[in-house]
Every structure is written in C-alpha cells, then in structure tokens.
Amino acid sequence: MKFYNFYINSPIFIQNFLCTLYGYKESKVRFNKDFDRKLKFLNESQYYSLDNIKIYKENKLKDILLGCTNHPFYRDKFSSISEKAILNNPFQILKDFPVLTKEDILKFDMKALVNENNQIYSTSGTTGKALTICKDKESIAMQWAIWIRHRNRFSIKFKDISVNFTGKPIVSENQKSPPFWRYNAAQKQYLVSSKHINEQNIESIVEFLNSIYPKFYSGYPSIISDLSRLAISKGLVLKNKPDVIFCGAENLLDYQAESISKWTNSIITDQYGLTEGNCNFSKCEHGFYHEDFEFCHIELIDQEVLEDGSIRGKLIGTAFYNHTFPLIRYNTGDIAIFAPSNFKCECGRESQVIFSVEGRQDDYLITPDGRRVMRCGYLFRDTFEALEVQIVQEKYGEVIFNAVLSGLGNRSDFEKKVSTLFKEYISEDMSLIFKYPDFIQKSSTGKFKAILNRINK
Structure with a gap:
C-alpha cells in the first residue's frame, strides 16, 4: 500500500518509469532463459496427433501425481496409492481422485510454501472468496509461453507494440484530464485505465489511440466493448486499427463482439485461462477453442449429452506444472461445452475442442x-x-x-x-x-x- 501511494501521487513520468520497472520484473519471471525453447516446442506440439497427445499427457500426469505423494497438502490423500499404480495407469488414478474445490484449498497455508523460486498469486474473488495460490517460476513461464503461442497463431510476435485496457488503478480517480494511460516500455505496452473510459474522456482516448500504431489490443471484453460503443455513439473513428484484439478473463458476449468489430474491424479472439493455472484453452484461426494439452488436462463432470453430440458439464482441470502446489481435478466453477469426439477442426489441430464456456455455475x-x-x-x-x-x-x-x-x-x-x-x-x-x-x-x-x-x- 505504501508503494501504491507513492506511485499514485508521483508525476506521470515517474509513473511511466515505475510501470516499466514493474514490467521488467514481470518479464524476468514470465520470459526466462528457456522461454524461446518453450515457445518453439509449443508451436510444434500443437499439431501432435491424438496418439502423441495421449502419450504426452500420460507422461506429464505420472510426473505430477508422483510429486503429490510427498506434498504436504496431498500426502494423506495419496497414502493408499502406490507408485506402481501411478506409473501403470495415471489416467485411472486421476479418474478416481476426488474433485478439488476452492474450499479445500482455502484450508491450506500457502505462505508455508513461499521461497525464492515461487511466489503467491491471488484470484480476484468474483465468487466472494478470494483465493491465494503459490506458483513456481517454471509454471508461470510455461503459462505465458502458452499465451504467447496464442498470439503467434494470429501473426503477432513477441513484444509487438500493444495496448492493454486494464481495470488496475494505474491512473488516479482524481485525474480529470489526459493522459489517462501509462507506458510500460519493458513490454512495449500502453496501459489505458478502464475507470476513465467514459463520455467525458472518450475523445481524448480515441485521439491517443490514433496517435500510436499498436499491432494488437488486449483486455477484458467488457472494457473494450464500452470503449467501442462510446466511440460509435460519438461518431469517433479509429484510424490506426490493431490487427488483432485478444480478450480474456470474461466471457466474450455476442453483442460485445459485434460492437468491437464494428468500431475496430479487427480480428477478435480469446482464450480461457485461470490464475490457478489448471485449465487453459485458446482459440484457433477458425474460431474454436483448443485444449492447451501441454499445460493441463481438462475434464467435464456431471455431463449432459446435447442433441448434436456435444457434451455440457462442470469444468475441472489438472495442472501439469507448478510442483509447488499442484492442482489435481480442481473445479473451476464454470460450465463448458466440449465438441463431440468425432469433430474435426479445419485448422488441423487434433486437441480437444471446446465449443463454449457458459459461465459460472451460479450465473444464470x-x-x-x-x-x-x-x-x-x-x-x-x-x-x-x-x-x-x-x-x-x-x-x-x-x-x-x-x-x-x-x-x-x-x-x-x-x-x-x-x-x-x-x-x-x-x-x-x-x-x-x-x-x-x-x-x-x-x-x-x-x-x-x-x-x-x-x-x-
């Protein structure tokens, strides 16, 4: 809190410097020395055959389940499971393992796991219960490699100039005149404050966007939709259009996509990922979500078969990384629909296709x-x-x-x-x-x- 007070009361050029410093520190963790190797592997592995996907998953499951046998959170849960059983049939061990909930994790003291190789991350607590999770650097770097691969599918390169529309308080609520944005030079990223996207400020924000040449936008679809609808209502034209808009953290609703597309005329795509790191799937060039199987194994429980053969159910996932605190069959709280087993995507990828995420189990x-x-x-x-x-x-x-x-x-x-x-x-x-x-x-x-x-x- 002391640092934030210093930041928010500093001159704007100092705030830009601090955003850049923070971006540099983030980059050291996200894009470590093995990042290029990870990204190269992921850009190749996304075209694995079904057989090779199964082999890959089997090996990763063995590794993460064996690690659980000596983990303080899982030790008792794995006391009756032998190493031989895990090595012989890790998928069966996983199938028999109880579903893990947020309430289970809240009982564990994450701070006991913290050291120089990992750190605590917090979810936003949209269900009313904020969650902290301890993650090691390797899992953080792999998750970011997965996300950068998604950008690569749309010809976006690492560290292309971008604009991120953020809900973080990067600009003081008391600031009434532009700039309502800051610059993270370490990642070539402009940050626009969502709290300042309103009728009074929209002209100055659009004028700023027309003064730069970003390759892509990123952010919550609700924020980018607000921006687009406001601009349309004022007759403001976006001259320097981004090639792609990457949405995340929320469901992209039809009317939001329509307004964003109408104003930007850009490709709109999104991916599903969690701070917890146990589920991730990203859209391909044809608009379908594909399981990022290199990072996790996803399942549906309480399944319902729909008329077209697709399957709706509660989404759970197992993380292949983060040995500091592995998440085994963790309930995301979301409802998803998987494509039928015979569905073939035109992009050529054979990983599990997810038709949609319908939202949280209590959002209806x-x-x-x-x-x-x-x-x-x-x-x-x-x-x-x-x-x-x-x-x-x-x-x-x-x-x-x-x-x-x-x-x-x-x-x-x-x-x-x-x-x-x-x-x-x-x-x-x-x-x-x-x-x-x-x-x-x-x-x-x-x-x-x-x-x-x-x-x-």
Whole structure:
C-alpha cells in the first residue's frame, strides 16, 4: 500500500518509469532463459496427433501425481496409492481422485510454501472468496509461453507494440484530464485505465489511440466493448486499427463482439485461462477453442449429452506444472461445452475442442418453469442505445436490466427490442424491469458480470 501511494501521487513520468520497472520484473519471471525453447516446442506440439497427445499427457500426469505423494497438502490423500499404480495407469488414478474445490484449498497455508523460486498469486474473488495460490517460476513461464503461442497463431510476435485496457488503478480517480494511460516500455505496452473510459474522456482516448500504431489490443471484453460503443455513439473513428484484439478473463458476449468489430474491424479472439493455472484453452484461426494439452488436462463432470453430440458439464482441470502446489481435478466453477469426439477442426489441430464456456455455475436466470438460462448476450446484439447491460434476478418471476445509456436512440426502443427477444427466446411469463444507472459496478480488478443471481443468497 505504501508503494501504491507513492506511485499514485508521483508525476506521470515517474509513473511511466515505475510501470516499466514493474514490467521488467514481470518479464524476468514470465520470459526466462528457456522461454524461446518453450515457445518453439509449443508451436510444434500443437499439431501432435491424438496418439502423441495421449502419450504426452500420460507422461506429464505420472510426473505430477508422483510429486503429490510427498506434498504436504496431498500426502494423506495419496497414502493408499502406490507408485506402481501411478506409473501403470495415471489416467485411472486421476479418474478416481476426488474433485478439488476452492474450499479445500482455502484450508491450506500457502505462505508455508513461499521461497525464492515461487511466489503467491491471488484470484480476484468474483465468487466472494478470494483465493491465494503459490506458483513456481517454471509454471508461470510455461503459462505465458502458452499465451504467447496464442498470439503467434494470429501473426503477432513477441513484444509487438500493444495496448492493454486494464481495470488496475494505474491512473488516479482524481485525474480529470489526459493522459489517462501509462507506458510500460519493458513490454512495449500502453496501459489505458478502464475507470476513465467514459463520455467525458472518450475523445481524448480515441485521439491517443490514433496517435500510436499498436499491432494488437488486449483486455477484458467488457472494457473494450464500452470503449467501442462510446466511440460509435460519438461518431469517433479509429484510424490506426490493431490487427488483432485478444480478450480474456470474461466471457466474450455476442453483442460485445459485434460492437468491437464494428468500431475496430479487427480480428477478435480469446482464450480461457485461470490464475490457478489448471485449465487453459485458446482459440484457433477458425474460431474454436483448443485444449492447451501441454499445460493441463481438462475434464467435464456431471455431463449432459446435447442433441448434436456435444457434451455440457462442470469444468475441472489438472495442472501439469507448478510442483509447488499442484492442482489435481480442481473445479473451476464454470460450465463448458466440449465438441463431440468425432469433430474435426479445419485448422488441423487434433486437441480437444471446446465449443463454449457458459459461465459460472451460479450465473444464470431461473425461469418460472425451472429452466436455468446462462447465456443472454443475444438480447443486446442490436441495442446501441446502451453501452453495457447487466441482468439481475432477485426474486422468482422478475428480471432487472441495469443499462448504461449511450446517448444513441431512446429508452423505449431499447426496452422494446430486449422485451421482444426475451419473450421469444427465454420466457413470456416474467416481469421485466429496466433501470438506468450511470455506471455498473465491476469487481476489484475491473471484471464485469453479465448476470447476477441473488436468489437464496
């Protein structure tokens, strides 16, 4: 806190220096001496055959499970499992292992594992329970190599100039005039403060974006969508367009992708990854998620087979790296849909294809007939009257739409569009209430929740 107070009260050129210094320290961990070797391997291994993927996973599972037998958190859980059994059939050992939850991990003292080769990371706590996890440098470097590989698929090179739209408090909330951005020279990265993307500042932010030549944008889709919708509402043109926009940390909703595409005309892609490091999958050039099998093994539990043969279930994952605190069959809290086993992606990769992530297990609307509706983004595809919309359900039979208006069109048009689609696709028997706040509260790190279910909470 002392350092942050020093940072936020420093002149802007000092803040830029400190952002660069922080970026340099991050780079030393993320992009270590073996980074180039890791990235070269990953760019080749993504085209492994199914047989080679299985062999690779089997070897990584043996390694991580054997390490668990002497780990303070897992020792008792593995007391009845022999080394021979792990070596003979690691997939069966994994299948029989109980699912690990956040509550299980919260009972363990992570600080006891800290040394010079690892460090503590924290999740944002969007479920109400912040989690700390101790990660070793090797797992951090491998996870970043996975993420850089995703960029390589779209012809983005390491350390290309970029803009990151961040929820981190890099600019004081008291600052009322530009620049609302900072520069991390170590990673050639401009950082734009999401808290300052509003109607009063949008012109200066777009003017700044038109003064630089980034290869890509990155950030939460809700933030980049806010930027795009505001700019469209003001008739502001993006002249220096990025080649690609990489979204992450939130579900990319249809209406968000539509507004981003309309303003930037850029390729939009995303990947799914967690601070915990036990699940990762990234989109290919054809728009499908592929399991990053070199880094983790993902599964679905409580499965439901859909009409097209795809499978919906609770997403769990096992990390192949981070021997400091391995995560075995850890429940992500998200619902995902896997492609059928006979699905072949046109990109040629044979790794598991994931059609979609539907969101957290508690992010849904409950209809009068008992259905749970998790995806509602299509309700807002043609609603440029609103910059962003959050759906809240506090009681049965009623839904609240919190919409931040853009200044385009009028409320009645917005309400008519949403109401029509809601009754057509979700339910005709629910009361719809529309509210118009000046802003929608985000999480501490700037994450946006599209649906808030407050029933029985």
